[in-house]
Amino acid sequence: MRYVSTRGDAPVLDFADVLLQGLARDGGLYLPETWPQFDAKTIAGFAGKSYQDVAFEVIRPFTGGTIKDADLKRMIDEAYATFRHPAVTPLVQIAPNRFVLELFHGPTLAFKDVAMQLLGRLMDHVLAERNQRATIVGATSGDTGGAAIEAFRGRERTDVFILFPEGRVSDVQRRQMTTPTEANVHALAVEGNFDDCQAIVKGMFNHFDFRDRVGLSGVNSINWARILAQIVYYFVAGVAVGAPHRPVSFTVPTGNFGDIFAGYAAMRMGMPVDKLVIATNRNDILVRTLETGRYEMRGVSATISPSMDIQISSNFERLLAEMHGRDGASVKAMMGSLSQSGSFTIGDVPLAEMRKLFAAGRCGEDQTAATIARTHAETGYLLDPHTAIGVHVAEELGDSEAPMIVLGTAHPAKFPAAVKAASGVYPALPEQLEPMMTATERQSVLPADLGAIERHVEENARAVKGTA
Ligand SMILES: Cc1ncc(COP(=O)(O)O)c(C=O)c1O
Numbered sequence: 001m002r003y004v005s006t007r008g009d010a011p012v013l014d015f016a017d018v019l020l021q022g023l024a025r026d027g028g029l030y031l032p033e034t035w036p037q038f039d040a041k042t043i044a045g046f047a048g049k050s051y052q053d054v055a056f057e058v059i060r061p062f063t064g065g066t067i068k069d070a071d072l073k074r075m076i077d078e079a080y081a082t083f084r085h086p087a088v089t090p091l092v093q094i095a096p097n098r099f100v101l102e103l104f105h106g107p108t109l110a111f112k113d114v115a116m117q118l119l120g121r122l123m124d125h126v127l128a129e130r131n132q133r134a135t136i137v138g139a140t141s142g143d144t145g146g147a148a149i150e151a152f153r154g155r156e157r158t159d160v161f162i163l164f165p166e167g168r169v170s171d172v173q174r175r176q177m178t179t180p181t182e183a184n185v186h187a188l189a190v191e192g193n194f195d196d197c198q199a200i201v202k203g204m205f206n207h208f209d210f211r212d213r214v215g216l217s218g219v220n221s222i223n224w225a226r227i228l229a230q231i232v233y234y235f236v237a238g239v240a241v242g243a244p245h246r247p248v249s250f251t252v253p254t255g256n257f258g259d260i261f262a263g264y265a266a267m268r269m270g271m272p273v274d275k276l277v278i279a280t281n282r283n284d285i286l287v288r289t290l291e292t293g294r295y296e297m298r299g300v301s302a303t304i305s306p307s308m309d310i311q312i313s314s315n316f317e318r319l320l321a322e323m324h325g326r327d328g329a330s331v332k333a334m335m336g337s338l339s340q341s342g343s344f345t346i347g348d349v350p351l352a353e354m355r356k357l358f359a360a361g362r363c364g365e366d367q368t369a370a371t372i373a374r375t376h377a378e379t380g381y382l383l384d385p386h387t388a389i390g391v392h393v394a395e396e397l398g399d400s401e402a403p404m405i406v407l408g409t410a411h412p413a414k415f416p417a418a419v420k421a422a423s424g425v426y427p428a429l430p431e432q433l434e435p436m437m438t439a440t441e442r443q444s445v446l447p448a449d450l451g452a453i454e455r456h457v458e459e460n461a462r463a464v465k466g467t468a
């Protein structure tokens with residue numbers, strides 16, 4: 001399996017290289033050259049298998065032989081042994097034909113752990129084989145950061161620097177990043193919003209001298225392996241409610257478009273999908289884009305679902321590449337227009353194709369709170385604000401024959417204030433996370449400035465000092 005950039009101007013790589021690359025050198029994102037195909041019999045055969053066994057079958061074709069089967073199996077087993085539920089990602093029914101796919105049983109209570117626990121092991125494995133070190137830099141609106149730090153803390157071959165928007169993440173999210181004591185963990189509170197953090201990380205990747213000097217790697221969903229690990233649960237959940245014998249719909253609380261792009265990938269691989277639904281909070285750039293064909297930035301506002309307060313939705317570029325027949329020049333032109341003028345227009349044909357595959361809906365602050373309250377009152381089930389957005393948008397779409405699976409992207413205990421205000425119930429933090437709430441915090445506060453943050457990384461990354 002080979003990987004190509006969405007912008008068509010970067011070296012073609014194998015899986016192991018893509019794993020360590022992050023952003024492609026032409027500023028694009030890597031995609032597999034072709035989609036592995038699973039026929040209906042193979043998909044039906046996933047029924048009754050463990051999450052780990054399905055993960056191995058789904059992930060293996062993408063590795064192109066760069067990871068030995070026995071190593072891949074071991075790393076998958078180790079990654080999902082960190083989850084608190086034996087099914088790894090269980091389904092909970094909340095209405096006759098509607099389910100929540102609980103993706104938050106990993107160590108940091110958000111869906112990011114599903115990919116990050118595996119990514120940490122895969123990167124460590126490849127770095128050890130090459131006797132290399134890496135400097136990981138990531139941007140977070142709250143959840144990626146904690147999951148990345150948990151996956152990489154104490155690992156000898158990596159330093160991990162996470163940029164988060166100061167004052168815009170929940171207390172639990174911040175503490176997950178600021179309380180680990182390992183020397184390779186660096187939490188950077190940036191005086192800006194998530195889009196600023198993400199732009200700075202991309203700026204570092206596009207600054208080749210710096211990138212090469214520090215051995216830069218990325219763990220945001222610009223890294224293909226993040227998306228890859230998330231494809232697995234679309235198959236596991238779909239089969240559990242009747243695929244491939246009937247199509248299944250998924251509603252995905254969306255920000256950076258990584259999670260829903262994994263659903264798109266599952267569909268391209270043979271999973272019968274009725275609807276893929278993009279659900280956003282009031283930062284609704286993706287909903288507007290589907291409505292109007294114009295991707296237009298308007299400023300981001302803080303919500304009770306902070307992890308989705310995003311305007312520059314990285315992985316939408318992967319979808320654009322798909323909808324434009326992988327024509328790198330078209331993608332480059334749209335991305336150029338976005339960085340110059342804050343907008344771009346999608347042509348009629350790709351837009352029509354997108355509308356065939358995706359539906360979209362938004363959920364305001366009051367609707368989010370009302371959905372948490374109503375769902376709890378009617379079913380006893382407590383939603384976090386991000387998952388509530390998915391449930392609201394799925395409800396607005398109405399029932400169809402296809403079962404609707406809403407991706408449960410975070411545990412309510414990550415956002416206790418918002419959940420308590422909406423439902424009157426204070427969601428308890430799982431016991432093992434309680435010590436973190438009183439532990440000493442360690443963070444560096446930095447301006448939203450590429451140069452300042454590069455200097456900080458270079459002064460603190462062990463890879464630069466040649467300690468490998
Ligand atoms: C809890 C939660 N829900 C939803 C999302 C949106 O996911 P994506 O960025 O993959 O669209 C995020 C952040 O990524 C998140 O942390």
Ligand SMILES: N[C@@H](CCOP(=O)(O)O)C(=O)O
Nearest residue numbers: 140141142143144220221307
């Ligand atoms: N919501 C995310 C934003 C970063 O997304 P990623 O999937 O690209 O890492 C977060 O919680 O940090």
